Structures are given as C-alpha cells and as structure tokens.
Amino acid sequence: MSEAIMAAKKEAKRRKKKNQAPWGLVVLIFAIIVALLFLPQKNLAFSWVIGLSFGFVLQRASLCFLSGFSELIITGNTSLVRAIIIAIFIGSIGFAFLQYTTLTQTSVLIGYVGPVGVHTVVGALLFGLGMVIAGACSSGTIMRIGEGFLLQIVVLIGFMIGAFWGARDYGWWHDKFIAGAPAIHLPQVMGWPLAIFIQLAVLIFIYFALLKYEEKRF
Amino acid sequence: MAVQRLNCVGEVCPKPVISTLKKMKSLAVGDVLVVETDNIASVKNVSEWAKKKGLPVQTEEIAPGEWEVYIEKK
Numbered sequence: 001m002s003e004a005i006m007a008a009k010k011e012a013k014r015r016k017k018k019n020q021a022p023w024g025l026v027v028l029i030f031a032i033i034v035a036l037l038f039l040p041q042k043n044l045a046f047s048w049v050i051g052l053s054f055g056f057v058l059q060r061a062s063l064c065f066l067s068g069f070s071e072l073i074i075t076g077n078t079s080l081v082r083a084i085i086i087a088i089f090i091g092s093i094g095f096a097f098l099q100y101t102t103l104t105q106t107s108v109l110i111g112y113v114g115p116v117g118v119h120t121v122v123g124a125l126l127f128g129l130g131m132v133i134a135g136a137c138s139s140g141t142i143m144r145i146g147e148g149f150l151l152q153i154v155v156l157i158g159f160m161i162g163a164f165w166g167a168r169d170y171g172w173w174h175d176k177f178i179a180g181a182p183a184i185h186l187p188q189v190m191g192w193p194l195a196i197f198i199q200l201a202v203l204i205f206i207y208f209a210l211l212k213y214e215e216k217r218f
Numbered sequence: 219m220a221v222q223r224l225n226c227v228g229e230v231c232p233k234p235v236i237s238t239l240k241k242m243k244s245l246a247v248g249d250v251l252v253v254e255t256d257n258i259a260s261v262k263n264v265s266e267w268a269k270k271k272g273l274p275v276q277t278e279e280i281a282p283g284e285w286e287v288y289i290e291k292k
Contacts, residue, residue, distance in 0.1 A: 002274030005288040008250040067259040070232035135230020
C-alpha cells in the first residue's frame with residue numbers, strides 16, 4: 001500500500017460511522033413478508049423478488065448505462081460497456097431460445113419487435129441528452145434513490161411526468177411517425193442460425209474492439 | 219507530500235471523473251488527491267481510472283453513502 005495514501009488517511013477527520021446492518025435486516029424481513037403475502041398471486045410475488053434482486057445486483061455492481069458510455073469517451077475505460085455487451089450477448093441467446101421454442105410451439109412471437117426508423121434515432125438522442133442532464137439512466141435513477149441520492153427524486157418526478165405524457169400521446173406519435181416504419185425480425189429475414197450467428201459475431205467483434213480501444217487509451 | 223481535496227458531493231456522473239482528471243494534472247508527483255463523493259458510480263469510475271493508469275488508489279466509505287477515493291500521483 002502507498003505510504004502517501006496512508007498518511008493522507010491519518011490526516012482526515014473521521015465522523016462516527018452509523019451501523020446500517022439492523023435496518024438492512026428489517027428491510028429484508030419486510031421484503032420476505034411481502035413476498036409471502038403475495039404468494040397466492042404467483043406473478044406478483046415473482047415480480048417482487050426479481051425486482052428486488054435486480055436492484056440489489058445493479059447497486060452492488062454499480063452498473064450504470066450512463067457512466068458506461070461516458071467512461072468510454074472521457075477516460076477510455078470500457079469495462080462497463082463491455083459488461084453491457086456481455087449482458088446483451090447472454091440475453092440474445094436466452095431470448096433466441098425462448099422466441100424459437102414459443103414460436104414453433106404456439107406460433108406466437110414473444111418479445112417486442114419494434115419498428116425501426118428515424119424515430120429510433122431521434123428517441124435515442126433525446127434519451128441520451130436527458131440521461132446526461134439527469135445524471136442517470138432510468139434504472140440508475142431508481143437505484144440511486146434507494147441509495148439516498150436526493151437529486152434523483154427530482155429526476156424521478158420529471159421521469160414520471162415524461163412517461164405519463166408519452167403514454168397519453170403515444171397514439172398520435174405512433175400514427176404520425178412510427179406506423180410506417182418496418183419492424184424487422186432478423187430470424188424471419190435470414191433464418192435462425194444465420195441471424196443468431198450474425199448477432200453474436202457482431203457482439204464479440206464490438207467486445208474485442210472495445211478492449212483494443214481501452215489498451216490504446218491507457 | 220501535499221494532500222488536496224476535491225469535493226464532488228451531490229454531483230452526478232460524469233462530472234466527478236472529469237474534475238478528477240483535471241485536478242490530477244495540477245498535482246505534483248507524490249501528492250495525494252482525495253475525491254469526496256456520494257455517488258457510487260463515480261467511486262467506481264474514478265478508482266478504476268486510477269487503477270488502469272497504474273496509480274496507487276484506495277476507497278473508503280466514510281459514512282453510509284459517502285466515499286473518499288485516495289489517489290497518489292506518480
């Protein structure tokens with residue numbers, strides 16, 4: 001360990017740290033009781049447990065889409081973006097499996113295969129701008145409220161207004177801009193094996209390109 | 219050796235990491251920068267950047283939801 005850091009630490013004044021473990025236990029017991037109460041409605045209990053675990057993992061990993069992408073540009077650290085790529089990689093395999101099995105058994109295509117067009121680009125740009133101003137993406141906002149980061153409560157209010165407003169006028173936007181755009185489901189265009197292969201190959205390529213890029217920056 | 223503090227409490231990413239990068243330039247070799255933040259993502263950003271640069275770095279949670287990141291300039 002660095003001696004300079006040790007010395008700097010000694011210099012720093014320390015407040016007494018509060019022990020939050022008892023509160024953690026209370027919250028955990030509360031979460032289990034709620035899960036048990038909703039056990040008869042399986043979907044609700046399942047969503048509750050999955051939602052809580054998801055939040056826990058997000059917080060522990062401090063996985064944040066915003067910092068992932070801003071890191072890429074500011075410091076050149078690509079570890080978060082690579083984590084996102086790995087998540088998409090695993091998600092692609094799982095989703096392909098689910099879609100394929102339900103499609104062959106019930107001929108229903110699960111998942112949202114959305115129309116692609118200029119509206120996607122405009123939406124992504126708006127989301128990106130908002131993300132930087134707010135200091136978090138949507139999951140990040142909710143996670144940070146749980147951490148006690150007060151600014152994000154203000155963001156959540158804006159988030160809710162935007163979401164409700166968007167939902168209210170969605171029909172109009174859809175008719176004017178989205179309805180004409182094509183919805184492309186790759187497996188139906190080029191067949192399952194090729195579609196999965198291309199998807200995974202592109203992700204692997206991006207992953208290693210990011211590694212190379214990081215090496216260059218550091 | 220001098221110790222410099224950078225108060226980033228209440229700031230959201232990517233601001234703390236930008237300020238850290240700027241501040242590090244003004245430090246002399248052997249100096250220590252203490253970045254104070256209450257944003258866990260910034261703790262990760264800043265300490266990972268320092269690690270990848272090969273600088274000695276340490277993180278301490280000084281209070282629930284508040285951290286100090288110590289970086290030595292080399």
